[in-house]
Amino acid sequence: MSDKTKKLDLRGEKCPFTLIHTREPIEQIKEGEILEILIDYVPAIETIGQLAFKHNLKFDFERIDDYVKLTLRK
Amino acid sequence: MTKIDYDDLKRGGIIQQRDSDYVILRIRNIAGRVDSDNLAKIGEIAEKYGKGYVRCTTMQGIEIPWIKFDDLSKVRKELDDAGILHGACGPRVRTIMSCPGSSLCKYGLFDTTKIAKKLDDAFFGKEKIKHKTKISVTACPNSCALPRAHDIGLIARLDMEFDESKCTGCGLCAEICKRKAIEIVDKKATITWEKCNYCGKCPNTCPFKAWKATRRGFDIYVGGRMGGEAQLGQLAMHFVPETEVIDAIQKCTDVLVNHAKDGERLSTFINRVGFEWFKERIE
Ligand code: SF4
Ligand code: SF4
Numbered sequence: 001m002s003d004k005t006k007k008l009d010l011r012g013e014k015c016p017f018t019l020i021h022t023r024e025p026i027e028q029i030k031e032g033e034i035l036e037i038l039i040d041y042v043p044a045i046e047t048i049g050q051l052a053f054k055h056n057l058k059f060d061f062e063r064i065d066d067y068v069k070l071t072l073r074k
Numbered sequence: 075m076t077k078i079d080y081d082d083l084k085r086g087g088i089i090q091q092r093d094s095d096y097v098i099l100r101i102r103n104i105a106g107r108v109d110s111d112n113l114a115k116i117g118e119i120a121e122k123y124g125k126g127y128v129r130c131t132t133m134q135g136i137e138i139p140w141i142k143f144d145d146l147s148k149v150r151k152e153l154d155d156a157g158i159l160h161g162a163c164g165p166r167v168r169t170i171m172s173c174p175g176s177s178l179c180k181y182g183l184f185d186t187t188k189i190a191k192k193l194d195d196a197f198f199g200k201e202k203i204k205h206k207t208k209i210s211v212t213a214c215p216n217s218c219a220l221p222r223a224h225d226i227g228l229i230a231r232l233d234m235e236f237d238e239s240k241c242t243g244c245g246l247c248a249e250i251c252k253r254k255a256i257e258i259v260d261k262k263a264t265i266t267w268e269k270c271n272y273c274g275k276c277p278n279t280c281p282f283k284a285w286k287a288t289r290r291g292f293d294i295y296v297g298g299r300m301g302g303e304a305q306l307g308q309l310a311m312h313f314v315p316e317t318e319v320i321d322a323i324q325k326c327t328d329v330l331v332n333h334a335k336d337g338e339r340l341s342t343f344i345n346r347v348g349f350e351w352f353k354e355r356i357e
């Protein structure tokens with residue numbers, strides 16, 4: 001299971017790097033795969049949400065202290 | 075002796091420079107758009123007749139300074155031949171400003187550049203309006219083209235419906251809402267409508283499509299201005315559909331034309347007659 005989970009720690013990153021680092025991994029998620037993103041820059045959270053929306057991905061969102069964990073799956 | 079073409083001068087877009095041998099030529103770009111061939115031509119003119127530079131105006135236009143009075147007719151003809159539009163000055167409806175709108179910006183609820191073009195066709199330079207009137211259109215409440223700093227400002231809004239059964243309580247909408255209008259209560263999004271400014275982010279972001287867009291339209295603000303007497307426009311009409319925007323603006327300018335004193339701008343006029351008085355006449 002764990003080999004199907006990809007993790008991206010983007011805490012401290014801001015636009016446009018948040019998008020540069022997430023665009024391809026999000027587009028490449030395959031059936032059964034999970035992409036976990038840690039991020040603390042709110043406008044980027046929104047952009048990733050919109051990407052998930054566009055690619056019809058399942059989406060979990062969890063706030064942990066001063067950052068959030070986004071879990072995307074197909 | 076230079077021959078001066080007064081009819082040409084009346085078309086506007088010429089500003090006397092501090093040094094009276096020179097003028098600034100103002101070019102208007104509807105919704106801030108400049109096509110690349112025009113941009114090249116403008117550069118060429120600045121190089122040939124000016125001092126090799128241009129200025130960008132706050133009204134999304136371009137100005138070419140240091141044009142000699144003697145060259146004026148020649149330069150104006152070159153601009154005309156290229157289809158480049160002369161700017162406006164004086165007591166007229168000015169170039170319509172717009173934010174990039176939905177074709178470029180992810181927050182855009184309308185293609186405001188197209189709407190600006192329609193408004194330009196309907197209102198630009200209208201002689202009947204003997205007052206400086208600035209109009210700006212923006213595609214979401216972020217208001218990047220400063221609509222409330224204009225005599226007439228349009229701000230796009232999106233209304234929505236909530237389908238609780240689709241909401242997983244993920245919290246994304248609560249996190250991204252700048253107005254803090256949403257809280258997650260018992261694993262469901264709960265909205266306080268009074269705080270929502272209908273920016274359209276929820277329906278365009280929720281990964282579970284729990285928010286559904288219902289209607290979209292423009293809030294119209296009137297009486298804003300910058301300058302020494304700066305003030306923000308006030309909300310005169312709510313959720314005007316795209317198809318009714320021209321009529322709505324026409325109503326505002328009709329009241330101005332019929333009731334304002336000479337030289338009175340929409341802001342000064344509304345301050346004198348009162349906002350409620352004005353609002354009654356456009357309803
Ligand atoms: S006003 Fe809204 S739609 Fe227009 S550019 Fe700004 S953020 Fe984008
Ligand atoms: S983003 Fe959608 S699913 Fe998540 S809490 Fe908001 S409405 Fe519910």
Ligand code: SF4
Binds near residue numbers: 273
């Ligand atoms: S539509 Fe309303 S609730 Fe949703 S993000 Fe915009 S202001 Fe907040």
